[in-house]
Amino acid sequence: MQKPQQTQPADFALKETSPNIGGIKKDKFSCTYDLVEQMLYVYVHVVKAKDLPGNIDSYVEVQLGNYKGHTKNFENKSNPEWNQVFAFSKDRIQASLLEVVIKDKDELVGGVFIDLNDIPKRVPPDSPLASQWYRMEDRKAEKRKGELMLAVWIGTQADEAFSDACHSDAAMIGPEGVANIRSKVYLSPKLWYVRVNVIEAQDLLPSDKSRYPEAFVKVNLGSQSLKTRISQSKTLNHMWNEDLMFVVAEPFEDSLVLTAEDKVGPNKDEILGKCVIPLHLMPRRLDHKPVNTKWFNLEKHGGEQKKEVKFPSRIHLRVCLDGGYHVLDEPAHYSSDLRPTEKQLQKPSIGILEVGIISAIGLMPMKTRDGHGTTDAYCVAKYGQKWIRTRTIVDSLAPKWNEQYTWEVYDPCTVITIAVFDNGHMQKSEGDKFDGSKDSRIGKVRIRLSTLATDRVYTHSYPLLVLQDSGLKKMGEVQLAVRFTSLSLISMLSIYSQPMFPNMHHIYPLPSMVKDGLRHHATQIVSMRLSRSEPPLRKEVVEYMLDVDSHMWSVRKSKANFLRIMKVLGGLVMIGRWFDNICNWKNPLISILIHNIFMILVLYPGLILPSIFISMFVIGIWNFRFRPRHPPHMDNRLSHADVAQPDELDEEFDTFPTSKSLDIVKMRYDRLRCVAGRAQTVLGDLASQGERFQNLLSWRDPRATTLFVTFCLIAAIVLFVTSFQIVILLTGFYVLRHPKFRNKLPSVPFNFFRRLPARVDSIF
Known part of the structure; x- marks a missing residue:
């Protein structure tokens, strides 16, 4: 059964607050402005x-x-x-x-x-x-x-x-x-995936007529560039049939530029032809049905005039804007929007999210002005395509914003991100000693909407925690009021039976490496577009909100994920210990009771499934007393941030590629080899167990397979002439036997399984 969660240290804990809210009415007909204090x-x-x-x-x-x-x-x-x-x-x-x-x-x-x-x-x-x-x-x-x-x-x-x-x-x-x-409201640009299926090309004529070209196609879209493999054809016609994916934002600013090139030597390519395709002319695909292919003429590259040829070079393409996907610009596991790009495929909203950004307390001074420490703080919140930015409160370590914002909700299993920044672009006054080139991070909060009860106002003070190369630091607290209102309970509950991502993600899934690259380009496009707004939402702010570096290697994150796995497996370990205590008769009354329950379930097998479900129902009702009373927040213990070593943090905040000296890189590489070696051993053990299971019937060990096949024949005959219930009873009583009938040596099946061959001895 679930136990109450361990409490956080007081300095990093979430605190429930009682702000004086609910006194403002915006108008009679629209939603109230009641999640902030009246100013x-x-x-x-x-x-x-x-x-x-x-x-x-x-x-x-x-x-x-x-x-x-x-x-x-x-x-x-x-x-x-x-x-x-x-x-x-x-x-x-x-x-x-x-x-x-x-x-x-x-x-x-x-x-x-x-x-x-x-x-x-x-x-x-x-x-x-x-x-x-x-x-x-x-x-x-x-x-x-x-x-x-x-x-x-x-x-x-x-x-x-x-x-x-x-x-x-x-x-x-x-x-x-x-x-x-x-204060300002921003909208993320509408992002599309561009799919370019390079099928074939004809009449690619190299400058050297004595050889066939080693042709490939390079596709450029803005700052994105991809190319196909080199064709193996030994003719002037070449076949690739490769898909290349790009990200683009609407309104479209760039065109698709394709060049057919010949690899004439190391780091030397010759352009055989070029074509430009405007994005607004591309068909928009809504489902998995392929769009029509089209031949495009390739213009000869070079400034001199070319004579018109009878058969110009051509390239066969299938290009489209894929509107059936959701273009990821956030990590998928805490995305704030899961809708497809194309509006026709989007479903109506199922709720409203209201957030009151009330105030912050105890902020750390982020710079020096007129000889004293100060902070010019503002908040940024992002959910779906809508970004909001509060006004900047100048020269205050306890700013009060009291601003309320509203978002439409299309999926409850999404996350809103709220962060506090110090404005580094205020005009300097005399005596300033800070560099106003970037807005400094003060802290971030994420709230998953599915963890909120509907129509309830959550008022809490969230700790603002920032992990620096010197360690974990609390930068202050931000006070929020959050309310999630459901427009239709049935519609919201039906969402839980539907796929999280649009159908195209499941019908034609994108490879992981492709998705990572597309997400990187998507974040760059979003940050570029928002930085061009007035006032700009700067690149460092957008990248922090979108967690652009979440995929980078970190010893701390690896330890944190390992502890998460151990915590998940902890329930199975508890069940194993409980069952072991029953088998060893640590409590005779409980062991006798389990024997009786076991006999009843075997004799009346129709009660097994109802018993399982009624047990889970009782456990769920019992755990209702221990349900979480507050939204989730950034957890320093779960993040393994409070015990991270200085060198681990220094490695995590290192640039990519590294900027450290050779000795430090060598030490970190050796440490990584040690960590990866342990993981390699665990993976090898798991592989060995699977291979032993496969080798039961593979005759890799003829004697072991003979024994197992003979055992299967005898077991089939015994089970055929013996009641199945008696077999289960005997097996259960054997497993639950008293300790005086047990042997401390491993069992025969365990010994047999361990002796089966694995392929580990074939690895060098």
Whole structure:
């Protein structure tokens, strides 16, 4: 039976929290904004100005206490229009007067001064507050020429102006000009597999007419390049019939370029012909039915004009966009999306996932600014094709985001990934001592949706753990609120009977090596496309979210997987020990009870299967008391990260190819040989047992096979004349016999099996 899970150390444990959520309603008809704490903001919508004195270079400066923001600058305009929103967090305001002033360079033109107590409060779903004209004055309340159109109100993060506003807690928006990073939603590009079936080519004429070409076909698609094997044909016509697979993102930017080449020498190839196929002209395949083949003319390579030939070189291809596959850009075992590329094959959603990113606490300083450690933190979450990025909270080790996001769910057996980063691209101020070239990792959380109960809000603080070459380090905690809502229980339960991946993955499966290469190219395409967004979701962020290096060798991961196997086998070991105790009569009452149950099941065999299933039912009900009460999280013990040796971590974080010295590489290679030697021995033992089983009837050992065949004949005669139930009873009583009737030496069947030959003696 299942035992309660071992508790984590307090510093790395998942903690249940009780945030003050549920107080915000976004509107009456759409989903509520109730998984985050309510935060009040002073919103200032600067619309435009009119009748300003002269042609000035005007901009608006909005100041509330120590926080400032300013609009873009307009040159020589008396009626500028800015249409910009500023949001000031009310929790951090220590002033009572809002100043909205127009400046010409550093000269005050005029402004509007509003007492905070006079600002109205607006709660969605109220209608948006209308802007109005204000007569401008100076700081002494004297009238100035011109009017300024404003809308000022107090609202929450559920306000529609929240996402586009310049936030005081998201960036320092003062005159020093540090960039403001707002919250954004990104979409992964739609990825397709491109299948190129190179069938044959005709009339490939080499420059050297005295020899037949050793022809092969090279196919290029963007940065991806593959080639066929060299044709063995000794004619001008060549046959390959090879499939080459590529990944491409929609909208298509590159064309498929095929070149037929002749291998004329070592590292020397001659181009025999070339053709270019635009991707948008390719047919789109939805199922396993092959598309029609097509002949393409190969243009001669070279700048000089060629005479038109009567029979040009041609290549026979079958090309298509394979829409029946799901293009993997994440590891398959914790993918967030399993749908095929083609929309016609996708099924409707079965639920909604809502995540409230509340706050983080205890973050480690990631850089130095003005002589003190600081962090500019933001969160990124990825599920399916939708990525979200919260706003960057500047200079805070306990940032509060309180942003809520929603995803459609198509399969409950998927995983959402949420990570926290330090923004390394903030504009440096004087005294900075950090390199802003990359966004640093603070930690990551994965939550499998199938482990969540529906319609329940999970509020937990997740430890942010990062494994570095110096060891495991806790970087802080992130507080989340998660809710998975099912739209149809029947639809969700029916998913469990369906294949995880689309049908094409099972009808025409891709080889493992091909899938690994395609996933690598898919991650590169996704990171490139998202890094071109504005603001960009940078390459290091995308690669961390997609776990691009998860396939690399690691002693730590090998140990962790070995311990996982041992834990899985631990249940079988427990059953074996329990049965051994029964056979050795450690508890006579239990042994007698098992004897009676055994006799009943043998005499009434119809009770065997019902007994097995009722036993599993009882065990499942019993284990209900020990069910997990919280979502899964990054486990330092399961990852074997808390006991990893420094040299193992140094090897894991080494570059590929290695950048270490020859002595270190030699030491690691010797260690790898030792580890692989033990694994090799285990695999050899398993192979030997299988070969011994095969050799029972193979006459590899004629005496052993004679004995076994004779035994089979005698057993057949005995079983024919003896009741099967009596045979089972005698066998069971023999196995369960009392220890005084047992011999400490191995049994006869065991000795016989161990003496059977294996092929290990044929290996050198």
